Amino acid sequence: MSLLDTLGIQHPIFLAPMAGVSTPELAAQVSNQGAFGSLGLGASTVDAARKQILHTQELTDKPFQVNFFCHESRDLNSEISQNWIALFADKFKELDAEVPTSLNRIYPSFKDNDDFLNLVLETKPKAVSFHFGIPHVHQIKALKNAGIITLVSATNLAEAKAIEAAGIDIIIAQGIEAGGHRGIFNEIFDAAIRTEDLVQLIKQNCTLPVIAAGGIMNGHQAKQFLNFGADAVQLGTAFVQCKTSSANDAYRKALFDQPLTQITASISGRPARGLINHWHKEVDTPTRPQVPPYPYTYDLGKQLHAAASQQGDSGYGAFWAGANVAQIRELEATDLINQLVLEINVD
Numbered sequence: 001m002s003l004l005d006t007l008g009i010q011h012p013i014f015l016a017p018m019a020g021v022s023t024p025e026l027a028a029q030v031s032n033q034g035a036f037g038s039l040g041l042g043a044s045t046v047d048a049a050r051k052q053i054l055h056t057q058e059l060t061d062k063p064f065q066v067n068f069f070c071h072e073s074r075d076l077n078s079e080i081s082q083n084w085i086a087l088f089a090d091k092f093k094e095l096d097a098e099v100p101t102s103l104n105r106i107y108p109s110f111k112d113n114d115d116f117l118n119l120v121l122e123t124k125p126k127a128v129s130f131h132f133g134i135p136h137v138h139q140i141k142a143l144k145n146a147g148i149i150t151l152v153s154a155t156n157l158a159e160a161k162a163i164e165a166a167g168i169d170i171i172i173a174q175g176i177e178a179g180g181h182r183g184i185f186n187e188i189f190d191a192a193i194r195t196e197d198l199v200q201l202i203k204q205n206c207t208l209p210v211i212a213a214g215g216i217m218n219g220h221q222a223k224q225f226l227n228f229g230a231d232a233v234q235l236g237t238a239f240v241q242c243k244t245s246s247a248n249d250a251y252r253k254a255l256f257d258q259p260l261t262q263i264t265a266s267i268s269g270r271p272a273r274g275l276i277n278h279w280h281k282e283v284d285t286p287t288r289p290q291v292p293p294y295p296y297t298y299d300l301g302k303q304l305h306a307a308a309s310q311q312g313d314s315g316y317g318a319f320w321a322g323a324n325v326a327q328i329r330e331l332e333a334t335d336l337i338n339q340l341v342l343e344i345n346v347d
């Protein structure tokens with residue numbers, strides 16, 4: 001059976017799951033147009049995730065995927081944590097905000113307990129994808145028994161091989177151009193492979209379907225990746241500007257006004273590509289102390305962004321975007337899918 005038939009979709013186009021940007025409306029628009037909608041639920045509580053899935057199911061009877069984070073939960077070293085807080089203490093004071101005294105693990109990994117697994121089994125979306133790693137054996141088994149298709153992001157061949165060996169159904173090949181967090185399993189090792197090379201490398205060495213993700217902004221580029229052997233393409237940045245995303249006004253404006261990106265681990269504790277702002281220009285200096293683990297670092301990052309935003313400075317936002325953001329177009333999700341399909345099918 002072809003990938004499109006397996007997933008029950010018409011077009012080889014996936015909306016990237018985007019925690020903090022995904023909405024049920026955006027997912028449903030994409031799925032209703034014959035592509036594969038998604039919800040990024042990695043930063044949601046179980047109750048909030050349930051609401052989003054049920055709402056999406058009200059808005060579409062077409063298939064969509066949900067997405068969770070599968071990072072290894074790390075312990076927090078108090079010296080690293082205090083050094084990190086100290087680096088921002090003056091900034092918090094300047095903003096009339098309280099300096100954090102500790103860093104909190106603001107959300108768990110899918111692997112930490114079975115709450116999210118049980119939610120997926122209860123609500124039965126067509127597919128579930130994972131970032132930062134592979135779920136436990138018992139979790140994969142339970143999803144398979146329920147007939148739910150599984151996907152995991154790979155950023156190099158070793159990760160792709162591990163995904164295949166674990167019995168996952170589909171590999172998402174996330175190249176270095178991709179917006180948002182790098183899906184790397186080990187946060188201190190990144191092979192930084194271009195999407196184009198990664199797709200070919202995985203296609204040559206693995207048998208699973210491969211979805212190309214990273215730097216794809218239009219159907220001409222999508223077609224190139226399909227020609228390289230990708231079974232479908234996944235686009236994130238191109239959809240952030242859609243009215244139905246939950247991106248705020250400052251983020252939307254910056255996408256068009258300052259379309260330059262860089263990777264930093266300072267915002268969350270894991271490397272992620274976003275629009276260049278205070279983090280890249282002022283925090284990522286050669287003397288920067290060691291970053292605490294994900295998601296503890298994100299706790300401070302979010303507090304700093306909230307405090308600075310209150311004073312009208314949006315420069316500490318996590319404005320994730322891919323390397324080709326300068327090619328972004330202002331299009332509603334429905335029109336964007338139609339346009340992508342037209343461009344893919346042009347001779």
Ligand SMILES: Cc1cc2nc3c(=O)[nH]c(=O)nc-3n(C[C@H](O)[C@H](O)[C@H](O)COP(=O)(O)O)c2cc1C
Nearest residue numbers: 016018019040131178179180214215236237320322
């Ligand atoms: C705003 C934003 C948020 C993202 N959040 C997630 C996420 O929650 N889970 C995930 O697996 N990938 C996430 N990603 C990465 C995407 O899955 C995908 O790899 C990336 O968007 C592809 O590159 P592009 O942005 O150049 O299209 C995010 C990307 C962006 C732009």
